[in-house]
Amino acid sequence: MKSIALVEDHNLVRDGFERLFAGQPDRTVSWSGACLDEFIAALDTAEVTADVALVDVDLNGTMVDTRQVRQLCERGVDIIIVSALAQRSSVRALVRAGAVGLVAKNDSQDQLVEAVDTVLSGHPWIPHDLAVALADAPESERPMLSAREEEVLTLYASGAKIATVARRLNLSPHTVQDYLKRIRAKFASVGSPAPTQLDLHIHASRLGLLE
Numbered sequence: 001m002k003s004i005a006l007v008e009d010h011n012l013v014r015d016g017f018e019r020l021f022a023g024q025p026d027r028t029v030s031w032s033g034a035c036l037d038e039f040i041a042a043l044d045t046a047e048v049t050a051d052v053a054l055v056d057v058d059l060n061g062t063m064v065d066t067r068q069v070r071q072l073c074e075r076g077v078d079i080i081i082v083s084a085l086a087q088r089s090s091v092r093a094l095v096r097a098g099a100v101g102l103v104a105k106n107d108s109q110d111q112l113v114e115a116v117d118t119v120l121s122g123h124p125w126i127p128h129d130l131a132v133a134l135a136d137a138p139e140s141e142r143p144m145l146s147a148r149e150e151e152v153l154t155l156y157a158s159g160a161k162i163a164t165v166a167r168r169l170n171l172s173p174h175t176v177q178d179y180l181k182r183i184r185a186k187f188a189s190v191g192s193p194a195p196t197q198l199d200l201h202i203h204a205s206r207l208g209l210l211e
Contacts, residue, residue, distance in 0.1 A: 002120050003030035005050035007039055008082070009059045017054060020109055021116075034059060036068050043075050050077050052119050054103070054112075057083040063090050066097035073098035078119050095198050101125035123159030124198040126205070142207060143186035150209060152179040156197065157204035 004021050006029060008014040014032055021027050031039055031048040036059060042048045053072060057064055064081075072079050080101035083091050091102065101119045103112055104127075115125040145153065148169075155165045156176075166173045180200075187194045187203055194200045204210050 001026055001028055002051045003028050003049055004116065005029070005031040005039055005048070005053040005077070007033060007036050007053060007055045007059065009034040009056060013056075017112075020113070024113065027116075036064060040068065040071050040075070043072075043077070052078045052080060052116055054080050054082055054116070055099075057081050057091060057094065064094060066093055069094050069097040069099055080115055080119055080125065095202070096193075096195055098196065100198055124201050126198065126201060143183075143190050143192075145183065145186060149179055149183050149186075152176060153183050153200060153204050154209045156180060157201040158210060159197070159201070 004027060006014055006017045006021075008017065014034070018029050018032055021029050030050050031042060033039060036055060039048075039050075039053070043050070055064055055072075069079055078101070079094075079099040080103055081091060081094055081099045082103050082105060084105045095102065101115050101124060103115050103125075107115075111127075118125040151169060152165060155168055156162070160168070162173050162176050162180075165171070166176045169176070171179075183200070184194050187200075192203055194203055201210070
């Protein structure tokens, strides 16, 4: 049974999320509330556990900060940010702090369920149009990647583990790591740093490398 936490300050929205996931097999809502610090405290006292948390980016008029995202990551919780994309820079910062998914508030219930299922399966979730909006970089800033670097980027950005990328491309894991270092350096050189796998997913989607 996978556990889901809901951190949302609008009661109607939160109640809707609860009803949605209550009807899903092998899913349970382990915590539901409007305060992210209260959720973190509950995790620390072992009152609740959570595999994934849906977190509204704007709680009670205050933006979720990167410190809170890192705290959840340290506790083994995968974070899906729920956002209207009003402030792209803030959302980008949360992704770089460790959030592994992003859902827009105008997405459908089916998309929300698919996002949660995808993250629970170990893959990042961010639709192509949101990836393009978040990347927000001019085409002239596209890094010059070799054909092999594009292959590595495409597989890794799709959510594959380093060992999986190595096996698919007949490379050693160490060689894949070297390719990823070069890829990240190239993105950083054009002003598009990509320290996390989800960052690379965003950039690869913008470049048209992902379906």
